[in-house]
Amino acid sequence: xxxxxxxxxxxxxxxxxxxxxxWLLLLIIGIVIIxxxxxxxxxxxxxxxxxxxxxxxxxxxxxxxxxxxxxxLLGGVGLVAMAILRLNRSVLSAFVPEGREDDLVDVIYxxxxxxxxxxxVAIGGGTGLSILLRGLKEYTGNLTAVxxxxxxxxxxxxxxxxxxxxPPGDFRNCIAALADAEPLMTxxxxxxxxxxxxxxGHSFGNLFIVAMSGVTGNFExxxxxxSRVLAVRGQILxxxxxxxxxxxxxxxxxxxxxxxxxxxxPQKIKQAYLDPSNVQAHPDAIRAILDADxxxxxxxxxxxxxxxxxxxxxxxxxxKASSAVKVYVCNVATQPGETDEFTVGDHVDALxxxxxxxxxxxxxxxxxxxxxxxxxxxxAPVTLGxxxxxxxxxxxxxxxxAENPLRHDSKKLAAAIMxxxxxxxxx
Numbered sequence: 001x002x003x004x005x006x007x008x009x010x011x012x013x014x015x016x017x018x019x020x021x022x023w024l025l026l027l028i029i030g031i032v033i034i035x036x037x038x039x040x041x042x043x044x045x046x047x048x049x050x051x052x053x054x055x056x057x058x059x060x061x062x063x064x065x066x067x068x069x070x071x072x073l074l075g076g077v078g079l080v081a082m083a084i085l086r087l088n089r090s091v092l093s094a095f096v097p098e099g100r101e102d103d104l105v106d107v108i109y110x111x112x113x114x115x116x117x118x119x120x121v122a123i124g125g126g127t128g129l130s131i132l133l134r135g136l137k138e139y140t141g142n143l144t145a146v147x148x149x150x151x152x153x154x155x156x157x158x159x160x161x162x163x164x165x166x167p168p169g170d171f172r173n174c175i176a177a178l179a180d181a182e183p184l185m186t187x188x189x190x191x192x193x194x195x196x197x198x199x200x201g202h203s204f205g206n207l208f209i210v211a212m213s214g215v216t217g218n219f220e221x222x223x224x225x226x227s228r229v230l231a232v233r234g235q236i237l238x239x240x241x242x243x244x245x246x247x248x249x250x251x252x253x254x255x256x257x258x259x260x261x262x263x264x265x266p267q268k269i270k271q272a273y274l275d276p277s278n279v280q281a282h283p284d285a286i287r288a289i290l291d292a293d294x295x296x297x298x299x300x301x302x303x304x305x306x307x308x309x310x311x312x313x314x315x316x317x318x319x320k321a322s323s324a325v326k327v328y329v330c331n332v333a334t335q336p337g338e339t340d341e342f343t344v345g346d347h348v349d350a351l352x353x354x355x356x357x358x359x360x361x362x363x364x365x366x367x368x369x370x371x372x373x374x375x376x377x378x379x380a381p382v383t384l385g386x387x388x389x390x391x392x393x394x395x396x397x398x399x400x401x402a403e404n405p406l407r408h409d410s411k412k413l414a415a416a417i418m419x420x421x422x423x424x425x426x427x
Contacts, residue, residue: 114137114139114140114141114142114233115141115142117139117140117141117142118139118140118142118293118294118421119140119142119144119288119291119292119293119294119324120136120139120140120142120143120144120292120293120294120295120296121144121145121146121288121289121292121294121295121296121324122136122143122144122145122146122296123145123146123239123295123296123297123298123306123309123310123315123319124146124147124148124297124298124299124300124305124306124309125147125148125150125151125170125300125301125304125305125306125308125309126148126170126173126300126301126304126305127173127300127407128298128299128300128301128305128329128331128407128408129145129147129170129173129174129177129299129300129305130173130174130176130177131177131299131407131408131409131410131413132296132298132299132329132408132410132413132414132417133145133174133177133178133234134177134178134410135409135410135411135412135413135414135415136296136414136417136418137177137178137233137234138411138414139414139418141233141234142234143178143233143234143235144234144235144236144237144285144288144292145174145178145234145235145236145237146237146238146239146282146285146288146289146309146315147170147171147174147236147237147238147239147309148170148239148304148305148306148308148309149166149167149238149239149240149241149242149243149244149308150167150244150245150246150259150274150304150308151167151169151170151259152167152245152246152258152259152260153258153259153260154169154201154260155169155192155201155202155203155206156168156169156170156206157260158201158202159202159206159207159210163210164243165210165213165219166219166238166241166243168205168206168209168210169203169206170305171209171223171236171238172189172190172203172205172206172208172209173190174236175189175205175209175223175226175227175230175232175236176189176190176205178227178232178233178234178236179230179231179232180230180231180232180233181230181231185230188204188205189203189204189205189208189230190203190204190205191203191204191205192204208226209222209223209226210222212225212226219238219241220238220241223236223237223238235284235288237282237284237285237288238282238285239281239282239285239308239309239312239315240279240280240281240282240312240314240315241280241282242276242279242280244274244275244276244279244308245257245258245274245275246258246259246262246272246273246274246275246304246308247272247273247274247275248262248265248269248270248271248272248273248303249269249270249271249272249273250265250267250268250269250270251267251268251269251270252267253270254267257275259304259308262303262304262337262338263301263304263335263336263337263338264337265337268340269303269338271353271354272303272307272308272311272354273311274308274311274312277311278313279312279313280314281312281313281314281315281318285314285315285318286314286315286318289315289318289319289322289324290318290321290322292322292324293324293325293421294324294325294326294327294417294421295319295322295324295325295326295327295360296327296328296329296417297310297326297327297328297329297351297359297360298328298329298330298331299329299330299331299332299408299413300331301335301338302331302335302338302339302342302347302350302351303338303339303350304338306351307350307351307354310351310354310355310359311354311355316355316359319359319360320358320359325361325362325420325421325424326359326360326361326362327360327361327362327363327364327395327417327420327421328347328348328351328359328360328362328363328364329363329364329399329408329413329417330344330347330348330363330364330365330366330382331347331382332366332381332382332399332400332405332406332407332408333373333379333380333381333382333405333406334379334380334381334382335379336378336379339382340378341380342382343382343383343384343385343386343387344363344365344382344383344384344385344387344394345384345385345386345387345388345389346385347382348363348387348389348392357391358391360392361391361392361393361424362392362393362394362395362420362424363392363393363394363395364395364397364399364413364416364417364420365382365384365394365395365396365397366381366382366396366397366398366399366400367396367397367398367399368398368399368400369381371400371405372405373405373406379406395416395420397412397416397419398412399412399413399416400412
């Protein structure tokens with residue numbers, strides 16, 4: 001993101017109340033005092049010492065004193081300006097990845113703006129959560145992602161089964177979304193090996209987190225250290241540290257175990273649950289939710305990304321007890337094997353049938369009905385359908401990605417969510 005310099009930001013940086021101003025003023029006073037002391041010393045030397053003729057020309061004594069003063073003043077200002085410019089670049093190198101040319105005043109103002117942003121907790125998993133985080137990090141630095149640990153497919157599933165760690169895939173996506181590191185590092189995290197008997201299918205980020213877990217001794221510390229190394233804005237937490245399996249009872253009463261198997265079943269999902277069911281929620285996740293100004297559920301797979309978090313009893317109770325503004329982001333398209341033919345009302349009904357009503361106050365739905373899904377796909381736009389929930393307010397906004405209408409646009413979605421928050425906060 002390119003930060004444009006403007007004098008309004010500069011003035012906000014220098015207004016009373018900022019600690020930088022008092023030290024800058026003290027520095028200027030110190031320089032003035034040193035200059036006065038040097039002037040007294042130089043005057044005494046001029047009166048008591050005879051200088052060589054060359055000094056007459058070097059010090060421009062053949063010019064009027066006012067002219068000499070102006071020349072020395074302009075020269076000094078030029079040197080100070082160059083020094084500040086170089087200092088600007090040197091200081092920024094510790095905060096801004098190479099290749100970006102943000103101004104120091106803008107960076108300081110922007111960082112202070114983020115630190116003053118609302119406390120936001122985003123709950124979910126998969127691609128949807130990372131899209132949301134990528135947009136929200138431009139509004140606040142007080143971000144917490146609560147991530148599902150029920151993933152058992154692909155690279156994450158293999159590492160989970162073979163090494164007994166929490167599935168790292170969704171955490172990797174969140175780290176990549178919130179990282180303030182160079183784009184090359186983000187691309188490296190998402191790099192997936194396409195060969196080798198042991199590495200095929202694994203992403204570098206998954207292996208990195210698992211390796212960090214081995215170095216630090218546990219998965220929690222691995223997330224903290226990975227976030228620190230990659231300059232992540234906010235914190236990323238698992239909903240639980242327990243080894244849980246997502247199960248689903250289908251319409252024909254058949255029970256399917258494992259997240260990756262649920263969406264492959266030809267039957268519709270009747271009820272999802274965790275095995276074991278009485279797992280403890282991560283205490284930091286509960287604390288973050290209770291302290292939040294805004295809690296966002298979704299977007300993401302309804303049964304396999306969002307519900308696994310809400311089925312952790314402590315997470316569900318913390319959301320209900322929180323005084324935060326609570327928003328559910330409905331998917332823009334149905335998901336084959338999971339939400340086929342679902343309307344917005346069906347999504348809300350499914351959530352309430354598992355966790356009860358009153359979990360959220362707002363539902364953000366896509367208002368752009370101009371897009372059509374690609375031919376040959378099994379997905380379809382999520383329509384409003386019959387929605388008669390009196391305890392939930394619908395918020396319609398254009399939130400789809402123009403290049404991929406099956407997904408949300410991170411900037412549009414974040415703007416819509418923050419609009420709900422600030423309008424609600426004014427009431």
